[in-house]
Amino acid sequence: MRPILRRLFTDFCMLGVLLLLAGIFSVLTLRWQPATDAAAARRLVASLAAELPAASRLLIAARPVAAERQFAAVVEQEAQARGLQVRAVVVGPPQELRRQLEACVEANESIAAVVATERPATWLVLTEMGELFPTLGQPPIRTPSPVLWPTFLKAANILNIANQITVIAIMAIGMTLVIITGGIDLSVGSLAALAAVVVALLIRDFAGGTEAGMTGMLLASAVAIICCGFAGAVSGGMVIVFGVPPFIVTLAMMLVASGLASLLSGGESIAELPDRFVWLGRGTGIFGLPYAVLLMLLLYGAAHVLMTRTVFGRRLYAVGGNREAARLSGVPVGGVVLSAHALAGLLAGLGGVILASQLKSGSPTYGNMYELYVIAAVVVGGTSLAGGEGKMFGTLVGALVIAVIQNGMNLTNIESYTQKIVLGVVILGAVLIDRLRHRGSDG
Numbered sequence: 001m002r003p004i005l006r007r008l009f010t011d012f013c014m015l016g017v018l019l020l021l022a023g024i025f026s027v028l029t030l031r032w033q034p035a036t037d038a039a040a041a042r043r044l045v046a047s048l049a050a051e052l053p054a055a056s057r058l059l060i061a062a063r064p065v066a067a068e069r070q071f072a073a074v075v076e077q078e079a080q081a082r083g084l085q086v087r088a089v090v091v092g093p094p095q096e097l098r099r100q101l102e103a104c105v106e107a108n109e110s111i112a113a114v115v116a117t118e119r120p121a122t123w124l125v126l127t128e129m130g131e132l133f134p135t136l137g138q139p140p141i142r143t144p145s146p147v148l149w150p151t152f153l154k155a156a157n158i159l160n161i162a163n164q165i166t167v168i169a170i171m172a173i174g175m176t177l178v179i180i181t182g183g184i185d186l187s188v189g190s191l192a193a194l195a196a197v198v199v200a201l202l203i204r205d206f207a208g209g210t211e212a213g214m215t216g217m218l219l220a221s222a223v224a225i226i227c228c229g230f231a232g233a234v235s236g237g238m239v240i241v242f243g244v245p246p247f248i249v250t251l252a253m254m255l256v257a258s259g260l261a262s263l264l265s266g267g268e269s270i271a272e273l274p275d276r277f278v279w280l281g282r283g284t285g286i287f288g289l290p291y292a293v294l295l296m297l298l299l300y301g302a303a304h305v306l307m308t309r310t311v312f313g314r315r316l317y318a319v320g321g322n323r324e325a326a327r328l329s330g331v332p333v334g335g336v337v338l339s340a341h342a343l344a345g346l347l348a349g350l351g352g353v354i355l356a357s358q359l360k361s362g363s364p365t366y367g368n369m370y371e372l373y374v375i376a377a378v379v380v381g382g383t384s385l386a387g388g389e390g391k392m393f394g395t396l397v398g399a400l401v402i403a404v405i406q407n408g409m410n411l412t413n414i415e416s417y418t419q420k421i422v423l424g425v426v427i428l429g430a431v432l433i434d435r436l437r438h439r440g441s442d443g
Contacts, residue, residue: 013433014382014397018404025408026150033149034118036067040144041074048113048142049082056112059104059139060089061097061120066288068117071144075115087111094123101125101133114141151411159290165403166292167192167351167358168370169396172377173303174232174344176395179378180320181340182387183246187235188348188374190257191228192367195352197261199224200270200362203277212274225349231257232345236338246341254371261364269363273356281357292354299347303392316340320387376423377402380430401426 048058060075062068069091076086087109088100097120104111114126121127121143130138151157171188178185199220203209207216231253238249283291307313315336318326327333351370356362381398383390405426409419 014380014394014401014430018397018401021401021404021408022152025152025404025411028408029151029411030148031151032146033151033154035144035147036071036117038070038074040147041071042078044115044142044144045075045078045082045084048079048115049084052084052112054083055085057085057087057110059087059100059111059114061114061116061123061126062089062091063117063119064091071117079115090120094120094125097123098125098132101129101136105133105135108135111136111139113139116141116143118143152408157407157411159288159293161400161403161407162293162296163290163358164407165399166290166296167354168373168377168402169296169399170299170354171344171348171351171370171374172381172395172399173299173392174340174347175374175378176303176381176383176390176392177316177340178246178344179375179383179385180316180387180390181337182320182323183239183337183340184250184375184385185232185235185341185344186247186250186371187231187253187257188344188351189367189370189372190254190261191231191345191348192352192355192370193364194231194257194261194264195224195228195349196356196362196366197265197270197364198227198362199353199356200273201264203274204270204272208274209272210274212277214276217274217277221353224353225346228257228349228352229342229346232348233338233342235345236341239341240334240337258364265362265364267364269361269365271361273360273362275360278357278360281354281359292358295354300392300396307392312336312339317388320389322388373402376427376430379427382430385431398430 048056058075058079060072062072072089072091076089079086087104090097090100114121114129116126121141125132126141129136171192175185175188202220202223203212203217207213207220212220235246235249235253238244239246280291280295285291285294307316315326315331318329318331319333319336323333348367352367355366359366377399378390378395379385379398380401381390381394381396383395402423405423406419409422414422
């Protein structure tokens with residue numbers, strides 16, 4: 001019974017912590033939020049229809065964002081269904097709204113009410129309409145009733161958390177492989193910077209710059225990722241062939257990669273990239289999820305299968321659990337360690353390409369301190385620094401825990417210095433839990 005309980009604790013402890021953190025930050029960020037859903041639009045139009053005479057003329061104003069655009073469309077549809085007239089639907093900046101009001105004045109038309117979302121309702125062109133357009137007067141400005149909802153749980157914030165953690169979570173897959181073998185990789189942040197610089201440099205100088213086509217961008221991305229994979233393989237080879245501790249090897253590789261990134265870029269950012277290059281870092285796919293997040297989920301699914309359903313996955317755990325016993329059992333220890341480091345390099349390179357896509361540039365400063373956040377995600381997720389134990393699901397949860405802590409503290413206006421202290425305490429707590437768990441199993 002005890003082993004089962006210990007396994008359940010290991011598998012779901014951090015998931016419980018993640019849910020607890022989400023609950024805490026939800027309570028702390030409970031605010032009255034502007035409503036822009038279809039139900040709020042229908043309630044607002046129903047209220048107007050009860051107050052205004054039939055055929056009253058409305059003006060609808062919203063910002064050009066998806067939620068407000070949909071809100072304006074529902075208001076227009078509902079207003080027409082209830083016998084109200086819609087003079088114009090303005091989904092754009094204040095200048096466009098001013099042009100519509102000027103057109104109303106020229107046509108000698110009146111406006112019974114203005115329906116606006118929260119931000120447009122504060123624009124001077126509406127709040128001072130009576131002074132700017134005396135013939136129109138000052139019609140009432142109606143906004144949807146706010147709802148009590150946590151800022152933390154807003155869809156935009158949840159997507160923001162997922163998007164912000166994507167690069168670190170992808171790099172953490174490779175770090176998990178390395179740590180399970182009993183190693184460590186301090187070079188992943190610098191490799192990400194190197195990949196960002198290489199892909200930007202290749203696109204600018206060889207693929208056509210701002211006019212580069214998709215084939216050229218894909219080839220440049222592949223070259224950058226392969227370069228980082230080669231660097232990871234070199235690190236793994238040094239560990240296996242010469243017996244140098246992974247900490248020292250990857251520390252040296254971190255300096256080499258950082259220096260190369262600065263040398264290739266001249267210490268400056270490379271920004272001459274085409275607009276279409278941002279599709280991976282900023283584009284959205286099914287269900288409105290960013291492509292980078294979808295790629296992250298796909299990679300975690302593949303990594304889970306690799307670790308649980310393949311010979312290579314079993315060999316990783318065997319090498320990390322007892323390297324000498326694995327060698328005597330016929331496991332190619334050198335090949336396993338080399339492959340783990342190479343995969344970590346490839347995934348760090350992919351993270352760098354995504355960074356370059358998100359920021360539409362390549363810079364040697366990218367990836368700074370990322371190796372620490374990546375290691376933290378892996379450790380918080382339950383992977384043992386002693387090797388031989390860890391799961392991809394735990395790493396993903398660990399990355400989300402770190403992202404939630406940072407995002408929640410930002411929303412609650414906690415300064416960056418305190419954030420570092422909290423994150424350090426969380427990492428230390430995760431390591432202590434790991435040591436206590438192993439001490440209990442040894443006893």
